[in-house]
Amino acid sequence: MIWLTWFFALLGFYGLTTWLGALLQASGHSVAKSVSYTILISLAGVPGFITSAILVERWGRKPTAVLMLLGSAVAAYLYGNSPSFGWLIAFGLMMQFFLFGMWSVLYAYTPELYPTRARATGAGCASAIGRVGSLLGPYAIGVILPVLGQGGVFALGAGSFVVAAAAVGFLGIETKGKALEEISG
Known part of the structure; x- marks a missing residue:
């Protein structure tokens, strides 16, 4: 379960974030503005980390992982289909919030799934x-972009996050409040 989650979460994350600046440039933004927008959008990751850390303790690891992965999927899809520049920035902020939240929960959840x-x-x-x-994500984006355009790129990212969320949702176990011996027993 966790291998599927990591594979698809990182495929989506690196596929999208590696190409983010180039995709903004392809939308007509200068290199300088693309870098500025990418930095601005990245700032939303900080509250994503914090929110995920709080939810992991309140809700549990499994529901927080599913939320962050599905939030990443929805935000990636919306970002790729933004109707205007303002929505592009708003959905980009939303996407980074959930993506960074995904990292926070993965690093908390993964070690708990294994015995000491x-x-x-x-x-x-x-x-x-x-x-x-x-490694495969950025390559797949390079193949998909000329064929399906930016919408296809973000659909691939969103689909990857949905697969990762499904792996946790259907195959994952909750580790919150359990002794490590109980989980690995």
């Missing part, structure tokens, strides 16, 4: 599988 004797190896392997997704 295998925690570092398990979390490392999950991250490594995710890195395969992070």
Whole structure:
């Protein structure tokens, strides 16, 4: 479950964020403005981290992961289909909020899924599988962009986040409030 989650979450994340500046330039924005917009949009990640950290303790790991991944999917789709520049910035802020929140919960949830004797190896392997997704994501975007345009690019990102959310939602276990021995037992 966690390998699927990491693979698709990182495929979507790196696929979109690697190309974000280029996609803004393709929409007619200068390099300088594209960088400025990307920095502005990234600032929304800070409250995303904080919100996710709070929700992990209040709601639990599983529901917070599903929320952040589905929020990333919706925001990515909306960003890719923004009707105006103002909406582009608003959906970009929303997307970064959920994407950074996704990171916060993944790093809290993943180690808890493994017994103490295998925690570092398990979390490392999950991250490594995710890195395969992070390599394939930008490549897939490069293939999809000329064929399906920006809408297709953001649909791929959104679809990746939905698959990751489904993996957690259907296959994941809740670890909040449980002893590590109970989880790995």
